[in-house]
Amino acid sequence: MVQYSSLAEAGLQIMAGSLYVVSTPIGNLDDITVRAVNTLKSVGLVAAEDTRRTDHLLKHFGIATPTTSLHEHNESQKLPQLLRKLAEGTDIALVSDAGTPLVADPGQRLVARAAAEGIRVVPIPGPSAVLAALAVSGYPADEFVFAGFAPSKSNDRKRWLAALAREERTVVFFETPHRINKTLADIAELLGERQITVARELTKVHEQVARCAASSASELSMPARGEFTIVLGPILQPSQVLQPIDDQDLAAYFYQLTDLSRSPRRAAAETAAKFGLSTNDVYARLARLKATTPP
Amino acid sequence: MVQYSSLAEAGLQIMAGSLYVVSTPIGNLDDITVRAVNTLKSVGLVAAEDTRRTDHLLKHFGIATPTTSLHEHNESQKLPQLLRKLAEGTDIALVSDAGTPLVADPGQRLVARAAAEGIRVVPIPGPSAVLAALAVSGYPADEFVFAGFAPSKSNDRKRWLAALAREERTVVFFETPHRINKTLADIAELLGERQITVARELTKVHEQVARCAASSASELSMPARGEFTIVLGPILQPSQVLQPIDDQDLAAYFYQLTDLSRSPRRAAAETAAKFGLSTNDVYARLARLKATTPP
Numbered sequence: 001m002v003q004y005s006s007l008a009e010a011g012l013q014i015m016a017g018s019l020y021v022v023s024t025p026i027g028n029l030d031d032i033t034v035r036a037v038n039t040l041k042s043v044g045l046v047a048a049e050d051t052r053r054t055d056h057l058l059k060h061f062g063i064a065t066p067t068t069s070l071h072e073h074n075e076s077q078k079l080p081q082l083l084r085k086l087a088e089g090t091d092i093a094l095v096s097d098a099g100t101p102l103v104a105d106p107g108q109r110l111v112a113r114a115a116a117e118g119i120r121v122v123p124i125p126g127p128s129a130v131l132a133a134l135a136v137s138g139y140p141a142d143e144f145v146f147a148g149f150a151p152s153k154s155n156d157r158k159r160w161l162a163a164l165a166r167e168e169r170t171v172v173f174f175e176t177p178h179r180i181n182k183t184l185a186d187i188a189e190l191l192g193e194r195q196i197t198v199a200r201e202l203t204k205v206h207e208q209v210a211r212c213a214a215s216s217a218s219e220l221s222m223p224a225r226g227e228f229t230i231v232l233g234p235i236l237q238p239s240q241v242l243q244p245i246d247d248q249d250l251a252a253y254f255y256q257l258t259d260l261s262r263s264p265r266r267a268a269a270e271t272a273a274k275f276g277l278s279t280n281d282v283y284a285r286l287a288r289l290k291a292t293t294p295p
Numbered sequence: 296m297v298q299y300s301s302l303a304e305a306g307l308q309i310m311a312g313s314l315y316v317v318s319t320p321i322g323n324l325d326d327i328t329v330r331a332v333n334t335l336k337s338v339g340l341v342a343a344e345d346t347r348r349t350d351h352l353l354k355h356f357g358i359a360t361p362t363t364s365l366h367e368h369n370e371s372q373k374l375p376q377l378l379r380k381l382a383e384g385t386d387i388a389l390v391s392d393a394g395t396p397l398v399a400d401p402g403q404r405l406v407a408r409a410a411a412e413g414i415r416v417v418p419i420p421g422p423s424a425v426l427a428a429l430a431v432s433g434y435p436a437d438e439f440v441f442a443g444f445a446p447s448k449s450n451d452r453k454r455w456l457a458a459l460a461r462e463e464r465t466v467v468f469f470e471t472p473h474r475i476n477k478t479l480a481d482i483a484e485l486l487g488e489r490q491i492t493v494a495r496e497l498t499k500v501h502e503q504v505a506r507c508a509a510s511s512a513s514e515l516s517m518p519a520r521g522e523f524t525i526v527l528g529p530i531l532q533p534s535q536v537l538q539p540i541d542d543q544d545l546a547a548y549f550y551q552l553t554d555l556s557r558s559p560r561r562a563a564a565e566t567a568a569k570f571g572l573s574t575n576d577v578y579a580r581l582a583r584l585k586a587t588t589p590p
Contacts, residue, residue, distance in 0.1 A: 021430040021431055023422075023426070023430075026420060028330060030328065030329040030330040030333070031328045031329070031330050031419070031420055031421070032328060032329060033325065033326045033327060033328050033421065033422070034325040034326070034327060035323060035325040035326050038325070076568065076571065077568060079571050080564075080567040080568050080571065080572055080573050080574065081573075083572065083573040083576070084567075084573035084574055084575055084576075086573075087573050087575050087576065088575070100426045100427075100429075100430055101430055102429060102430050102433075102436045103426065103429065103430075103436050103439075108433060108434070108435055108436065109433075109571075111430070111431065111432075111433035112433035112434070113433075113571060114433075115431075115433050115506055117573075117576065121431045121433070121504060122431070122502070123427035123428070123430050123431045123497060123498065124326070125321060125326055125421070125422035125423060125424075125426065125427040125430075125497075125498060126326070126328065126420070126421055126422060127318075127328070127420035127421060128420060128423065128426050129420075130426070131318070131395045131398065131420065131423050131425070131426065132395075132418035132420040133418070134395075134397060134398065135316040135318075135395055135396055135397050135398075135406070135418050135420075136316055136406065136410075136416045136417070136418045137406075138397075138403060138404075138406035138407035138408075138409075138410050138416070139403070139407070140403055141397045141398050141403065141441075142443045142444075143440075143441060143442055143443045144398075144440075144441050145438075145439075145440050145441075145464075146436075146438060146439050146440075146441075147438055148437045148438045149437075169440075202418060202420075203418065203420065207417070209416060211410055269375075272375040272379070273371065273372060273375050276371070276374050276375065276378075276404075276408060277375055277378060277408075277412075278375055278376075278378035278379030278380075278381075278382045278412075279375065279379055280379055280382045280383065281378070281379075281382065281412065
């Protein structure tokens with residue numbers, strides 16, 4: 001019941017090559033894995049979204065493997081050639097411009113067709129802007145939705161964001177630099193008190209991660225340069241909300257402990273544990289409170 | 296409006312350390328990135344889900360950085376200590392047992408708290424079982440849903456799968472080895488004609504990727520060992536469905552071309568392009584048809 005093609009039925013897959021789906025860096029070239037380099041070196045051909053970008057990557061790592069372009073405009077011509085090469089025994093690596101191929105990238109039909117033909121498809125995992133942004137957001141990611149690129153037309157985008165507002169899970173999506181500030185304004189209008197993390201130029205020199213309530217998103221005014229990955233926090237149940245810490249409560253707790261003859265050091269440590277803070281931060285909050293409270 | 300903590304307000308973040316969220320291999324140790332190795336080497340402390348597993352990883356790469364455990368059972372004690380170290384200037388790397396931290400892993404509260412305290416949080420992207428499985432599935436991933444771990448109780452799981460059946464996008468989820476075959480039986484019952492890809496032990500020696508219609512999922516009978524990542528294909532609109540190729544249609548197209556005095560070679564190439572196949576596969580299908588057609 002596992003799908004095999006006629007080639008596989010004919011026993012020809014014994015000599016067939018493998019299709020490696022290779023993740024590449026999203027900005028910082030040191031985000032390459034050892035296996036990605038070895039795979040790109042050992043295959044017979046690299047099918048790339050943009051051969052100039054991929055040639056640059058290969059050159060950086062001293063890899064001489066030939067590249068061929070595969071994108072949505074030449075896919076129907078290129079697919080039969082690539083499938084024939086695989087069937088004839090050539091190993092091929094599929095890469096996109098950046099990150100893990102197939103996530104909002106072309107190449108999906110090559111993988112689908114190769115799998116249907118009984119070709120072995122092997123993942124070479126590595127960077128992805130989706131997961132990098134999710135990891136630094138700090139939002140729960142037991143479950144999440146990747147929503148692709150925000151629609152380009154203003155009305156479509158507003159409708160799309162309004163639909164996302166009903167999604168309770170953490171949501172990740174991409175936006176282009178020339179629309180980012182319009183989209184942040186739409187988010188402020190449509191997504192209320194949800195939390196938002198905006199990641200720009202992830203892993204690059206000018207990496208920037210900004211966080212705020214969605215209602216303030218229009219004030220972020222990001223530079224309209226680089227790639228943007230936006231993460232919307234989940235809609236939390238009231239019990240899950242991280243309550244802001246009231247310094248009065250914190251001080252009351254601390255002085256209650258010192259009244260119970262705990263040393264200030266011990267009381268600060270216990271207060272820190274209670275409020276999920278560092279002891280340094282407990283001291284800083286106590287000092288701030290003292291400074292603003294009339295004697 | 297970007298959130299700064301009291302520490303940041305006090306200007307103390309100048310001396311603060313950074314929190315690196317570091318992706319590690321999901322099986323094959325060569326799936327480590329150059330930057331992950333360098334970061335794990337350079338930080339003062341590694342906060343790990345399971346220090347034994349992480350110590351093994353660090354030892355493999357000759358890294359002597361001390362580790363400390365951070366998991367759901369010691370999180371409330373450990374958070375204040377780690378936040379204090381960050382505030383005092385220690386760089387910390389957060390890792391999970393495998394893959395990208397936070398995706399169904401502990402550690403999320405450390406990132407959330409550190410970000411709220413104005414600590415710089417830096418992603419070191421790398422492998423993830425979610426994206427590796429998605430990449431080899433060949434299903435459209437312009438959008439997708441990660442649904443976490445399938446529920447452990449049979450009735451909960453059936454309700455959960457029934458809800459997933461209404462999700463039109465590609466869905467990825469995790470299952471444990473001791474429940475995989477029960478879950479595949481439930482999928483066969485509840486998810487009808489959707490396509491399914493089951494990935495086992497991704498990137499390891501016994502990596503296995505099986506694909507079939509969801510209705511046949513119970514016949515896959517996977518070995519109850521290793522980690523499983525399941526990908527459900529999207530619910531396709533009729534126009535998007537990859538129609539199975541009818542060999543009679545293919546042959547008719549081919550002979551029409553030869554009747555128009557194309558050479559067999561040329562006709563095979565054009566037929567291949569038309570049907571999205573390799574020319575070899577066109578010849579194989581023509582040969583098979585000839586063999587089964589009475590003269």
